[in-house]
Structures are given as structure tokens and as C-alpha cells.
């Protein structure tokens with residue numbers, strides 16, 4: 001579709017979450033198509049690539065970018081809730097998040113460049129469900145829950161269960177993502193964010209890696225991982241996670257780490273990279289993170 | 300849809316399809332052709348404008364989402380004495396060659412300097428990372444922005 005064709009979409013700006021849910025619900029029952037629009041950095045770009053549709057078939061676009069219920073960032077003592085329409089710029093500029101959740105703010109700082117960070121949101125990142133999504137990888141490492149709202153109320157889905165396949169999620173037609181929630185890592189938790197790509201800005205990564213591990217008396221007591229661009233969906237690296245929580249964490253070998261990483265990913269060749277290179281990078285990132293854990297345990 | 304927003308300091312109400320791109324509304328409906336289109340998909344930054352003071356790609360902003368907000372374009376940079384100090388710096392330091400990217404760089408730089416009056420080279424490069432230039436090789440753009448920051452500091456000591 002060209003810009004003039006995209007301009008023809010009907011558009012509404014619900015004033016509240018309740019109104020949004022009512023509209024979503026009525027239209028879902030009537031089998032009418034509806035799209036939520038936050039920053040537009042995925043949707044508008046995808047729409048340009050989409051084939052022309054008859055003006056009568058165009059989905060109704062609902063602007064969620066300024067819904068108060070979706071914009072707030074709440075950080076309590078041990079818990080954080082980030083609105084689905086909060087932007088990467090707001091996330092990276094949040095003082096408490098930068099202190100307590102550097103894995104998330106480092107991710108936000110590396111999404112696109114400032115123009116994309118100013119518009120892009122976690123809700124859009126999760127709903128698009130691209131395997132390359134950076135926000136999804138960082139939130140996966142934090143063991144976040146996705147909170148979905150509909151006319152019947154809220155329900156939460158652990159992010160590790162949210163993606164059902166390539167660009168598919170558990171979100172129903174009549175639901176909106178309102179926020180994500182996660183337990184704040186303790187002060188001193190080991191957190192890592194690494195994006196391996198062609199250049200720092202704008203480029204979609206070849207591989208991105210997020211890790212959060214809390215240690216207590218030389219053992220992992222909380223561990224979460226997220227990896228982008230190594231599987232049809234964001235990878236949560238369950239075998240690697242088991243190693244981080246194993247009693248013998250200090251003596252986990254490099255071979256075990258390599259085998260676990262390779263078991264947890266199914267990379268492919270595409271225009272940005274090759275499966276072999278992605279696996280190589282994935283293994284190197286996991287080993288690098290575990291080395292920092294072993295150093296911490298040793299000292 | 301009637302869309303009311305403050306454009307370059309003046310309240311404007313226009314009638315435009317809500318899903319028209321802000322870029323087309325600026326260049327077409329409003330005749331402000333300073334904002335340029337390069338890629339049309341968020342990659343090049345030549346369409347950068349400030350939305351509530353923050354740089355965005357006007358090719359990815361729906362006009363309807365600007366209702367009630369503030370937009371600043373390159374046309375809004377001039378002041379009563381002519382070019383702003385930032386624009387002057389691009390002229391004197393050679394920050395523009397063909398000029399197609401320049402409005403976008405100016406807007407990104409304006410936002411950067413507003414939050415960080417004397418940015419270092421790394422900060423400048425991060426601030427303009429979403430803008431592409433095929434002519435200058437970037438160094439002179441970085442120098443222009445640094446120069447503007449220094450000039451301001453020397454004019455307003457303390």
C-alpha cells in the first residue's frame with residue numbers, strides 16, 4: 001500500500017481502556033478487523049509492504065499511544081509495571097529502571113535510534129512478535145508477565161508462554177496488552193544485554209542476548225534468559241537456565257554451555273546472517289556471561 | 300478528521316485523513332517542504348521533526364496522533380534575526396552539502412542540544428545515529444553541532 005492508500009484507514013482514539021476494550025469486543029464478535037496503533041514503527045512499515053485492500057475491508061485503527069492506563073511506568077520496592085504504550089525513550093530515561101534493571105534500559109538505548117525510541121513501545125514490540133524483537137528478549141530474561149485486558153477483565157500470561165509461533169501470540173482478538181510486570185532483580189544481580197549486529201544504530205540484530213541471574217552463596221537463585229534472532233520466537237534458553245540454577249554452577253564446563261545453548265536455539269540463514277554464525281555468537285555470549293558469574297562466585 | 304496542533308509556535312487546525320503521514324500533511328496540506336522524504340520507512344531520518352520536543356520520523360507518524368500536540372519543523376528554527384545559531388554553525392562548519400539530509404540533522408541536533416548543551420563526540424554521534432548523510436562523511440556535521448554548543452556556552456557564561 002502506498003501512503004495515500006494507508007491514509008484511508010478509519011481511525012478512532014478511545015478515551016479510556018474501558019472504551020478500547022468495548023470497541024475491541026464488539027468488533028471481534030462481528031468479525032470486524034481492528035488494529036491497535038502505538039508508535040507505528042512496525043505497523044506503518046508493514047502496511048507499506050502489504051498488498052492493496054479494498055477500502056471497505058480496511059481494519060479500524062485504534063490509537064492507544066496516549067491511553068493513560070497504558071502509559072504509566074510504576075516501580076515499587078520489588079516490582080515493576082511498565083505500560084504497553086510507554087516508549088523506549090521513556091524506559092531508557094527512567095532513573096530507577098536504569099539503576100535496578102540495566103538489562104532493560106541498555107536494550108531500550110539500542111533500539112533503532114532516538115527517532116524510533118521516541119515512538120516504539122513494548123506493547124508493539126511484543127504484539128508484533130518478531131523473533132528479532134529486542135524488548136521481548138530483555139523482558140524474557142526478567143521473567144515478565146504480559147497483562148492483557150478485555151471487557152471481562154485482566155489476565156496475565158508469562159512471557160515464556162506468550163509466543164505460540166512465528167509472529168503469533170496468545171493475545172485474543174478482543175484483548176489489548178496493557179502492561180508488562182516483573183519482579184525487580186535484587187541489587188547486585190548479574191544482568192547483561194548484548195546486541196551483535198552490523199552497526200550500532202538502526203540495524204536489526206544478528207543476535208541479541210539478555211540475562212538476569214541472582215546469586216546466593218555461590219548458587220543461582222533466580223535466572224532468566226532471552227535471545228533474539230535464533231529461533232522462530234524469542235528464545236528463553238531453558239537448558240542454559242537450568243545450568244544457571246544447578247548446584248554446581250561454579251564448575252559448569254564450557255562444553256556443557258555450548259551443548260545447552262545449541263539445544264535451545266534453532267537459528268536460520270537469512271539476509272542478515274547465517275545459522276552457523278548465529279549459533280557461534282549465541283554460544284560465545286552465553287559463555288561470556290557464565291564466565292562473569294564464575295568470576296563473581298570465585299571472588 | 301479535524302486535527303489541531305501547535306506547529307512552529309502557532310496553533311493550526313487542518314482537515315486531513317487521520318492516517319495520512321505527518322510528513323505528507325506538512326509538505327502537502329501545509330506547504331512546508333523543508334521536511335524531506337528519503338526512505339519513507341524510518342531508516343534515514345531526513346523527515347525528522349520534533350513532536351512535543353522529541354525527534355520522530357514524520358514518515359511513521361499518523362497525522363491523527365498529532366492532535367493536541369506540538370510539532371516543530373525546520374521552518375520553525377529561524378528566529379527574528381534570521382538563521383538560528385545551529386543553522387549558522389552548519390553553514391560555517393560545512394555541515395551541509397547537497398542539503399537533503401540537513402533539515403533532519405538540524406532537528407535531531409536541536410533536540411540533542413536542548414537536553415545536553417555541550418555534548419561530546421560520542422553523544423553527538425548517538426544523537427544523530429538515526430540520520431543518514433550521503434555527502435559529508437558525518438565529521439563536519441559532528442563539528443557543526445559541537446560548534447553550536449560551544450558558541451552558545453561562550454555567549455551565556457555560567
Ligand SMILES: Cc1cc2nc3c(=O)[nH]c(=O)nc-3n(C[C@H](O)[C@H](O)[C@H](O)COP(=O)(O)OP(=O)(O)OC[C@H]3O[C@@H](n4cnc5c(N)ncnc54)[C@H](O)[C@@H]3O)c2cc1C
Pocket residue numbers: 035036037038039040041042043044045064070084085110111112113116119120121122123124125126127128132133134135175176177178202203204205340341342
Ligand atoms: C528504523 C527502525 C529500526 C528499528 N529497530 C529496532 C530494534 O533495534 N529493535 C527492535 O526490537 N525493534 C526495532 N524496530 C521495530 C519496532 O520499532 C519495535 O518493534 C517497536 O517496539 C514497535 O512498537 P510500536 O509502538 O511502534 O508498534 P506499532 O507499530 O504501533 O504496533 C505494532 C503491532 O503491535 C500491535 N500493538 C501495539 N500496541 C499494542 C497493545 N497495547 N496491545 C496489543 N497490540 C498492540 C499493533 O496492532 C501492531 O500490530 C525498528 C523499526 C524501525 C522502523
Ligand code: FES
Pocket residue numbers: 335336337338339340341342343344345346347356357358359
Ligand atoms: S523518510 Fe522518514 S526516516 Fe527516511
Ligand code: FES
Pocket residue numbers: 394395396397398399400401431432433434435
Ligand atoms: S548533505 Fe547530502 S545527504 Fe547529507
